[in-house]
Amino acid sequence: MLQINNLRASIDDKQILKGINLEVKPGEVHAIMGPNGSGKSTLSSVIAGREGYEVSGEVLFNGNDLLEMAPEVRAWEGIFLAFQYPVEIPGVSNTNFMRTCINEQRKYKGLPEMDASTFLRTMREKAELVELDPNLMKRSVNQGFSGGEKKRNEIFQLAMLEPKLAILDETDSGLDIDALRIVSNGVNKLRNKDNAFVVITHYQRLLDYIVPDFVHVLMNGQIVKSGTKELAYELEEKGYDWLKTELKATV
Amino acid sequence: MxxxxxxxxxxxxxxxxxxxxxxxxxxxxxxxxxxxxxxxxxxxxxxxxxxxxxxxxxxxxxxxxxxxxxxxxxxxxxxxxxxxxxxxxxxxxxxxxxxxxxxxxxxxxxxxxxxxxxxxxxxxxxxxxxxxxxxxxxxxxxxxxxxxxxxxxxxxxxxxxxxxxxxxxxxxxxxxxxxxxxxxxxxxxxxxxxxxxxxxxxxxxxxxxxxxxxxxxxxxxxxxxxxxxxxxxxxxxxxxxxxxxxxxxxxxxxxxxxxxxxxxxxxxxxxxxxTGCETHYFGLYLLDHDNLIDNHTLVDHAQPHCNSHELYKGIVGPAGKAVFNGKVMVRPDAQKTDAYQSNANILLADTGTINTKPELEIFADDVKCSHGATIGQLDLNELFYLKTRGIGEEKARTILLTAFAGEVIEAIRIDALREDLLAQLMDELHRMQITF
Known part of the structure; x- marks a missing residue:
């Protein structure tokens, strides 16, 4: 589904990603862990199409060149980024926002607009999935939301848009254990054999709830180690310094 | 001659x-x-x-x-x-x-x-x-x-x-x-x-x-x-x-x-x-060509215990020129005045012009007066967020500008007029997007 070959990215002449290789297949969950400043968020930004990066290498999404696509086209093709810091949009209600997103996607696929009753029913169902207060739907996107509500709103949007590949950028950061459980349950219910998740996190704790098939460690702009979920436990126990030492030894 | x-x-x-x-x-x-x-x-x-x-x-x-x-x-x-x-x-x-x-x-x-x-x-x-x-x-x-x-x-x-x-x-x-x-x-x-x-x-x-x-x-x-x-x-x-x-x-x-x-x-x-007067000013100006729109406002607080609230917003295209001058006078007798003024502007291109001038003259000492004037561009983070959800550039910009300007229209208390203007506003801003 997603194939990343030798992806490099820099901003203001500062090299952040230094040759990333990664393959994600349908039905898989990949966790990307790494210390601060290792390039995790840059990776998600580059995949989602944020401007301002100098990018080289190749990112294929279902065989198509992702880097050539505008961010909205990537979304229509099935990429979704759950933001580490969801953006507040004053003056745009959640409901109108979601209706526009859904209908723009449907337009791209040559489908007619979703009728109002189906839309409202779908909204209700998906909001329940992440236990989001229906009253928040009338309010401006993320404005005045608590940290947990913002993160749940991201997963709610994910549920509405049904992407093929979802990237969760530190969705667990700042969540208490109840909110973490709600968010994870939502994600687990959305998992199926046709979609895939890339979960970026600082904390192994999240991976108790969203169990990954693969764990990758990103350090200094490169994936330095890949393994199964046991790798996450090892990292939790020994810290990243252990890995640094081990890497030096290998060199 | x-x-x-x-x-x-x-x-x-x-x-x-x-x-x-x-x-x-x-x-x-x-x-x-x-x-x-x-x-x-x-x-x-x-x-x-x-x-x-x-x-x-x-x-x-x-x-x-x-x-x-x-x-x-x-x-x-x-x-x-x-x-x-x-x-x-x-x-x-x-x-x-x-x-x-x-x-x-x-x-x-x-x-x-x-x-x-x-x-x-x-x-x-x-x-x-x-x-x-x-x-x-x-x-x-x-x-x-x-x-x-x-x-x-x-x-x-x-x-x-x-x-x-x-x-x-x-x-x-x-x-x-x-x-x-x-x-x-x-x-x-x-x-x-x-x-x-x-x-x-x-x-x-x-x-x-x-x-x-x-x-x-x-x-x-x-x-x-x-x-x-x-x-x-x-x-x-x-x-x-x-x-x-x-x-x-x-x-x-x-x-x-x-x-x-x-x-x-x-x-x-x-x-x-x-005493006890209440004044609300709302203003919206959109400049889509080489025109000029100038709003000069004055609230003269000459008596105690009066409130004024002022919100003017503008969107200025590459050739437009907007002027806002908001004077608030608080005279010596006007104690307990509560005056608020805000003027927010979005420039669609760096060739547009906005002259904004809040003018507060306060001669009483027990008052609450505040003002803010901003000139900026569309927030790139907001724009990116909308795009990642599948809303294209032009539409995303229209949505954000409509939301910005809509705050003023929302202040209109006649439902039919408000709805009529909101519908027109969306078209007008969409047209501005295409023009530029």
């Missing part, structure tokens, strides 16, 4: 005009104003108040040249009507009161009609109020208006009269290719405990210059909502001065919406003459 300055020509012609006034109850006032104009002349950019707004084209115009008189029956008011509003309607075409298109109402309690008719029907009211508030002594165009405005609207509500239907004034300029003047003089008197909503809608497909002065008196505990719409104003020039006098415990609520017109200057001034 004549060496007489064009302004003097106007003055000379004013004298001729004044000599025809014999017997008019307003003669004294008009003569005094003509003298004021002779002294003040037309505004120019050397005056601090007109620094950024150049009306030099006025010098070439003849304020007394009549505009074509059109057959009222040939005007289809439905083209201009605000849908879904049950209202009194006063229609002016090229400055003339169109009686057959208007729904006049003239009773003891409620007078909704024209200045020309009020001259006989409300003579005392005019002599008591007309020209008493607008600053003709120091504003040339106001003096000129006082001297020769032939007509306008007059609304008078007697004590405790609640006018449940809004009054919509359609000010239509059409049918001429030469730029001509309209001097319109309006008066609104809402006596104690009364309640009124006025909507002024300026419409033009002709190169008009509208010089409008409106005096509004809000009696004690009375309530006036006042909307001024310049949304289909073509390439009109406009100088409009609205002067409001508020008595104790009164409320005045104004929204001024401008997204057309070539050269627009809106002066909005309110003075608090008693």
């Amino acid at each position: 004549s060496t007489i300055a064009p302004a003097n020509t106007l003055t000379d012609r004013l004298t001729v005009f004044a000599n025809q006034l014999a017997g008019d109850p307003l003669e004294g006032m008009r003569r005094a104003a003509a003298a004021d104009f002779a002294r003040l002349g037309l505004p120019h950019t050397d005056l601090e108040d007109w620094k950024y707004t150049n009306f030099k084209g006025l010098q070439q115009l003849d304020a007394l040249a009549p505009l074509p008189i059109l057959d009222e029956a040939a005007i289809d008011l439905n083209k201009y009507r605000i849908a879904g509003i049950d209202a009194y309607e006063l229609v002016f075409i090229n400055g003339r009161f169109a009686g057959t298109l208007s729904s006049r109402f003239e009773s003891e309690q409620r007078f909704i009609s024209s200045l020309a008719l009020a001259r006989n029907l409300r003579t005392g009211l005019l002599l008591e109020h007309l020209g008493m508030y607008a600053q003709q002594q120091n504003e040339g165009l106001t003096a000129l208006n006082t001297a020769l405005a032939p007509d306008g609207f007059v609304i008078h509500l007697a004590k405790n009269e609640v006018c449940e239907r809004p009054v919509v004034i359609y000010h239509i300029s059409t049918g001429t290719k030469e730029r001509g003047w309209v001097n319109q003089r309006n008066l609104v008197i809402a006596e104690a405990g009364s309640q009124l909503t006025v909507i002024e809608k300026y419409i033009s497909d002709s190169p008009i210059f509208d010089n409008v002065v409106t005096e509004v008196v809000v009696g004690s505990n009375a309530d006036v909502a006042h909307y001024k719409l310049q949304t289909r104003y073509g390439d009109a020039w406009h100088v409009g001065t609205t002067r409001v006098e508020q008595a104790r415990d009164s409320r005045y609520y104004n929204a001024t919406i401008s997204w057309s017109g070539e050269l627009v200057r809106n002066n909005l001034q309110t003075r608090h003459n008693g």
Whole structure:
């Protein structure tokens, strides 16, 4: 589904990603862990199409060149980024926002607009999935939301848009254990054999709830180690310094 | 070649005009104003108040040249009507009161009609109020208006009269290719405990210059909502001065919406003459070509325990020029004043111009006054967020601009008018996106 070959990215002449290789297949969950400043968020930004990066290498999404696509086209093709810091949009209600997103996607696929009753029913169902207060739907996107509500709103949007590949950028950061459980349950219910998740996190704790098939460690702009979920436990126990030492030894 | 300055020509012609006034109850006032104009002349950019707004084209115009008189029956008011509003309607075409298109109402309690008719029907009211508030002594165009405005609207509500239907004034300029003047003089008197909503809608497909002065008196505990719409104003020039006098415990609520017109200057001034007054100003201006829209506002806190709240927002395209000057005067007696002012602007390109100037003059010490002025661009984080959800650049920008400007439209308290403007706003901003 997603194939990343030798992806490099820099901003203001500062090299952040230094040759990333990664393959994600349908039905898989990949966790990307790494210390601060290792390039995790840059990776998600580059995949989602944020401007301002100098990018080289190749990112294929279902065989198509992702880097050539505008961010909205990537979304229509099935990429979704759950933001580490969801953006507040004053003056745009959640409901109108979601209706526009859904209908723009449907337009791209040559489908007619979703009728109002189906839309409202779908909204209700998906909001329940992440236990989001229906009253928040009338309010401006993320404005005045608590940290947990913002993160749940991201997963709610994910549920509405049904992407093929979802990237969760530190969705667990700042969540208490109840909110973490709600968010994870939502994600687990959305998992199926046709979609895939890339979960970026600082904390192994999240991976108790969203169990990954693969764990990758990103350090200094490169994936330095890949393994199964046991790798996450090892990292939790020994810290990243252990890995640094081990890497030096290998060199 | 004549060496007489064009302004003097106007003055000379004013004298001729004044000599025809014999017997008019307003003669004294008009003569005094003509003298004021002779002294003040037309505004120019050397005056601090007109620094950024150049009306030099006025010098070439003849304020007394009549505009074509059109057959009222040939005007289809439905083209201009605000849908879904049950209202009194006063229609002016090229400055003339169109009686057959208007729904006049003239009773003891409620007078909704024209200045020309009020001259006989409300003579005392005019002599008591007309020209008493607008600053003709120091504003040339106001003096000129006082001297020769032939007509306008007059609304008078007697004590405790609640006018449940809004009054919509359609000010239509059409049918001429030469730029001509309209001097319109309006008066609104809402006596104690009364309640009124006025909507002024300026419409033009002709190169008009509208010089409008409106005096509004809000009696004690009375309530006036006042909307001024310049949304289909073509390439009109406009100088409009609205002067409001508020008595104790009164409320005045104004929204001024401008997204057309070539050269627009809106002066909005309110003075608090008693305690417990409440004043709200909302304004929105969108500049989509090389036009100029200037809003000069004043809230004169002359009495204690009064509140004012002001929010003006603007979106300026690559060739537009916007001016905002917001003066808040807090006089020594005006303790416990609570005044808030905000002016927020979005520049669509770095070639647009905004001159914004908050002017707070505070002479009382126990007051709460705050202001903020911002000039910025669309937030790139917000734009990116919308795009990652599958909303394309153009649509995303339109959504964000609509949300920004919508805050002002949302302040409109008449549902039908608010919905009508919101729908138009989205189209207008979408059009602006495509144009650029």
